[in-house]
Amino acid sequence: MNERSATTLIPETARGSEAAILNAALEAFGEKGFYGASMRDVARGAKTSLSNLYNYFPAKSDLLAALLRMANDELLNRIQEAVGAAGKRPADRMSAAVRAHVRFVVEHQVASLVALSEIRYLTGAVRKRVVAARDSTQGIYEELVAEGAAAGDFLTPYPDDAARNIVSMVSAISTWYRAGGRLNAEELGGQHARYALALLEAPLD
The missing domain is CATH 1.10.10.60 (Homeodomain-like)
Structure with a gap:
């Protein structure tokens, strides 16, 4: 890349x-x-x-909590903007969400990796606030899956699990991505959007 x-x-x-x-x-x-x-x-x-x-x-935990909140806020904003500009088709909206998410992970790989691996060190009320912010991002995917399922576009019998797995799949890019690889960010986003739609049993057109 x-x-x-x-x-x-x-x-x-x-x-x-x-x-x-x-x-x-x-x-x-x-x-x-x-x-x-x-x-x-x-x-x-x-x-x-x-x-x-x-x-x-x-405290060091204050630093970590601030970083994770800021990273999630930026990710949430990007996904919301992408979905809002994607039109009404559930497949297009899901694809836009995944593409925006992938680009964030590529551009902020360290922040994405820290969010994935270091949250375990937060405890108490601080952890609850960070987890709540993270859940709001996953909530977008859950809403998109529910919309597609209600419209008959997503045929998966496991909508909740599908939404969770899409988020996990994209987040995991931070653990293996290397600059200079075979795909650029746009291509990687398109690839993972197809993975997501396949998981949802949506038409690929």
Whole structure:
């Protein structure tokens, strides 16, 4: 693929800013995992002091929770916009959702991988908020599947499982994608849209 996966999630305005800290945390979590990365690693990556870092984020879990919420918000917005522009046909709307999701994973591979693998380190109310945000994204797929099933376009007898498996399939791209591979982001999105429609037993036309 020609695209490069970004290790920055949000634009940075200054050294030591909140954005710089979050991007440094993303890089550290992507490289070492949440458990292996330290607040000192994050401060070093953001080119700031530990005291300034703690002013923004008192705990490492606060950094992870903020990153996961921001990543999910961006993903949710992209999917909603794509679906809204796709027209009324259930197959077109599902295809648009999957394509937008795949492009997000390709463009923000590190954030997608961290979201997939490191959420287990969040607990309590913080975890519940992050899981609720993530569930809202899956909820779009569930609604799309329900629409297609009601219209008779999706024939799968397992709509809930199908929606969950589509999300899992696309999210898993973050674990194996490599820039410079055989397919570009658009082609990869088209491939996975076909996989999703096949899973839903929808007509491929």
